[in-house]
Amino acid sequence: MKSSKDTYFAVVEGDALALGPRELLSAAVLEYEEFILVGDSERLLTDLSQYVHATIAARPICVLASSNALLLTVEHFLDHAYLHEDANRRFFKVCLDTGEVTLVPQVRDASFKTDANLHVYYEPGVQGLHPVVKSVVEAACAQHNEVTKLVCRLLIGYSFLPDQQLKSKSAGSDLDALQLHELQAFLGHLTGLVPIFTLLQEELTDLITHCNTLLAVCPSSASDLANIQATAALQNGFPCIYKVMSVLHYLAYQLAIERNLFSKAFMHIFRAYECYTSGALFLDNATIRLHTKSGTSLDSYMINNQRILGFTPVFKGIGTYFNLEQNADYLTCKFYIDLRNKFHYTHGDVKPSASLANEFARAVIRQILKIEKAANQQNFLWRDVYMQTRKHLIKDPQWEVPAAIRRALQAHQLTSFMVP
Structure with missing residues (x-):
């Protein structure tokens, strides 16, 4: 039974069509209310549309596919280019040699779903898809x-670094802790995938x-964080690396919440x-500068010439410097920092x-944005770093x-037009 949401189409190849x-x-075209003619030759589509119009005073909608596309795969993507896109619309292929009519499933964006582990899958299954389409969808x-x-491993999972390098960090300096070693190792894994993951090379x-832009803000020496003028490592007096690390942890928080990993x-x-x-x-x-203890000198995080090993002096210092002691969000953060010791x-x-x-996260973000404004931060804003990093790390499948998929099959190059 025909439905108002049914669309019929035919595929024509080459430069001519027999009588x-x-x-x-x-x-x-006379039988079906909506009919699409698909081909990779604009000349043939125009010729056939004019022939049909001369015969029955009606015209098909013409869809021109890229000359690089395999037409038998394009027919699975008509919904993407169709002028009256409807998630429930069905597409029936009419064979112009036999008159046989076949329902052709459409590869719709909304059919790609994610499970609890953020793995994407094609919900309808790949049965009925052209073998080439099936292979590309699965890949x-x-x-x-x-x-x-x-990405999950980078944010909340296992280390990318070898055990020996991890062990060496026990004697590392506070400056070395700002080098984003895990991000560098993650980048090495990605680089190795580029020649293999041909479908996602653009995204990779x-x-x-x-x-690499995040790694570029890592300070190469303590002096990078002490210069008065702006550098790659220091913007508006604020070391950029601390914003990058903060953003990576905030993204990890969001990912952990999605997985119900509340601790x-x-x-x-x-x-x-x-x-x-x-x-x-x-x-x-x-500052970060050399601090000598037991005969060993390391670049250490210092406040008032005292090496800082815990968060309490930092928290008190930020409250005093930005006059936050009575701020509601600051007090909320204090409560949760104290509660943290009971976890x-x-x-x-x-x-x-x-x-x-x-609740803690909301207070933290409001604190960060308040300090950004109070500190007159104009470059390398926390919010901008977050938005850009989330866009690149956590893709919408x-x-x-x-x-x-469409790029691989050239199915994105579909142009719908009416012949005058």
Whole structure:
């Protein structure tokens, strides 16, 4: 039974069509209310449209496909280019040689779903798809899922660094802790995937470029954080690396919340606050410089010529410098910082709930934005770094995966037109 949401189409290849199929095309356009003619030759489509109009005084909608596209794959993407797109619209292919009518499933963006682990899959299944389309859909999902796994590993998962290098960090300086070693190792993994992940090369290249911009703000020496004039490492008196680290922890908080890992989420939002406020105190009297203890000199984080090993002096310092002691968000942060000591990740056995972690997060973000404004931050804003980094690290699979599939099949180059 025909439905008002049914659309019929025929595919024509080459530069000419015999008389018999032309007559069947005219009959099909007359029979069906909505009819699309698909081909990769604008000359042939125009010729057939004019022939049909001369025969029955009606015209098909013409869809011109890229000459690089395989037409038998394009027919699975008509919904993407159709002028009256409808999620429930069905597309029936009419064979102009036999008159046989076949329902052709459409590869729709909304059909790509994610599971609890943020892995994307094609919900209707790949049955009924052209074998080439099936292969590309499966490969695009697999490549996206591998990149997502690496991003999750970067934010809240396992280290990318070898054990020996991890052990060496026990004697590392506070300056060395600002070098984003894990991000560098993550970048190495991504670079190795570029020649293999052909469907996502464009997205991987963009992600690698963004990661390199983050690495570019790492201070190469303590003097990079002490210069008066702006540098790659220092903008408006604020060391950029602390904002990058804060943003990465905030993204980790969001990812942990989505996975119901509330203890991880809480600790990440705490670190997001700690990193940002540690950087903000460079606007007052914080420095990184050589500090000698037991005959060993290391570049250390200092306030008032005292090496800082805990967060309490930073928290008190930020409250005093920005006059936040009576600020509601500052007091909320103080409450949760104190409560943190009772959690099972620290000195107690209780675990934070989602609501507690989210309330702390809201206070932290309001604090960060308030300090950004009070500190007259104009370049390398925390919000901008967050937006750009989230865009590159946490992709929307309903956009990225279908776009990669259409790009691979040249199905994105579909042009609908009416012949005058």
